[in-house]
Amino acid sequence: MKDSIKIVGAWFSNSGELEKLNGDLVKKSFFDVLHKSWGIRATVQQKVYFVNTYLFSKVWYTAQVFSLDKKLFYGSGKEKGILTQALNFVWAGENERCARPLQFRSKDKGGLGLIEPFIKAKAFLVKNMLKEYKQYEYDPRLLENVYGDQQTMLDIMAVGKTDSPVKDIYQVMLDNLVSKNGSLIPSREERRSQVKWKLSWRNLSKLKGTNGEESEFAWKLCQDMLPVGSRIHRKNAEKRCMEKLDGGLLCLEIQDREHVFRACELKGQIYRRLEMVMSKFLGKDLSFNEVIHLAFSHRNWRKLRLATWFAVKWLYNMWMSKNDNKLQVMKEMLKEVDWNSKMGRLSRFQVELRELREIFDQVMNG
Numbered sequence: 001m002k003d004s005i006k007i008v009g010a011w012f013s014n015s016g017e018l019e020k021l022n023g024d025l026v027k028k029s030f031f032d033v034l035h036k037s038w039g040i041r042a043t044v045q046q047k048v049y050f051v052n053t054y055l056f057s058k059v060w061y062t063a064q065v066f067s068l069d070k071k072l073f074y075g076s077g078k079e080k081g082i083l084t085q086a087l088n089f090v091w092a093g094e095n096e097r098c099a100r101p102l103q104f105r106s107k108d109k110g111g112l113g114l115i116e117p118f119i120k121a122k123a124f125l126v127k128n129m130l131k132e133y134k135q136y137e138y139d140p141r142l143l144e145n146v147y148g149d150q151q152t153m154l155d156i157m158a159v160g161k162t163d164s165p166v167k168d169i170y171q172v173m174l175d176n177l178v179s180k181n182g183s184l185i186p187s188r189e190e191r192r193s194q195v196k197w198k199l200s201w202r203n204l205s206k207l208k209g210t211n212g213e214e215s216e217f218a219w220k221l222c223q224d225m226l227p228v229g230s231r232i233h234r235k236n237a238e239k240r241c242m243e244k245l246d247g248g249l250l251c252l253e254i255q256d257r258e259h260v261f262r263a264c265e266l267k268g269q270i271y272r273r274l275e276m277v278m279s280k281f282l283g284k285d286l287s288f289n290e291v292i293h294l295a296f297s298h299r300n301w302r303k304l305r306l307a308t309w310f311a312v313k314w315l316y317n318m319w320m321s322k323n324d325n326k327l328q329v330m331k332e333m334l335k336e337v338d339w340n341s342k343m344g345r346l347s348r349f350q351v352e353l354r355e356l357r358e359i360f361d362q363v364m365n366g
Contacts, residue, residue: 203295207309228260229256241260251264341353
């Protein structure tokens with residue numbers, strides 16, 4: 001006679017702990033998919049989407065019924081949990097990782113939107129607990145009959161989320177991780193730079209017309225996570241610019257984000273053209289910090305979206321291009337604008353795109 005039997009995707013047994021039995025099943029399913037996925041080439045945001053959709057989804061079905069062990073997610077001793085392995089997968093090949101709260105923060109608030117699996121698993125179970133407790137007509141005397149973390153369930157009821165979906169329950173529980181005293185826990189760059197971060201987050205979340213690499217570049221640009229000299233922490237890494245200047249001399253300045261896009265003699269003229277186009281198009285002067293963090297605004301939302309797209313495309317072109325001739329870079333951007341106009345990729349912004357094209361011509365020929 002079998003000690004255990006699998007019914008509709010879950011294990012039940014007369015001997016042993018059901019939580020451990022099903023936790024092991026979740027772990028095996030998770031690692032089966034993870035091991036097949038190592039080595040895929042993708043941006044950080046694409047990997048986050050993959051983890052949320054194809055890896056952590058192995059947890060949710062079981063989490064609705066069983067209280068899964070915390071060690072399954074965070075590990076114990078030398079054994080790594082599924083969250084640790086998922087983070088290793090997301091950040092494989094990257095120069096550095098962002099702060100943990102920023103990884104789990106939602107995209108509309110400047111984060112990556114990675115799901116925190118242990119908290120989401122608890123949210124699923126709490127939702128089922130609330131359904132069961134409702135059958136008892138919320139009688140405190142019968143609370144002990146409800147399987148799961150009863151205190152967490154009562155906390156969710158206390159904030160008025162008794163009938164809310166799992167998504168809302170998860171957000172309430174996640175706030176303890178990404179917020180402190182009612183405010184979001186800032187990243188290193190958010191703590192240091194004095195810009196209006198809500199503008200930056202909004203512009204990033206509304207960014208359209210870019211590919212995966214450009215979207216990743218925009219996010220890293222705002223968070224100062226591009227692999228420039230001052231951000232590379234490997235032993236004996238070259239932190240100086242080392243670009244060849246006019247006259248054959250090398251630029252020996254320490255390379256940081258501002259040096260790459262504005263301060264270096266080679267790049268400064270190219271950036272100033274971008275600043276001129278942006279200022280004329282939006283009708284106001286923009287500081288370097290506002291441009292580099294995409295922290296600008298405009299009453300016309302179409303102009304704002306187009307200006308954000310244009311700034312990201314231009315700065316990405318500067319980042320990737322080995323050509324430091326400002327006219328050549330501007331011609332490449334002109335081709336980008338004309339191609340998008342011809343292909344109708346920015347069909348909702350045709351009037352604004354023509355205005356931008358005229359301003360671009362003036363700056364280029366001025």
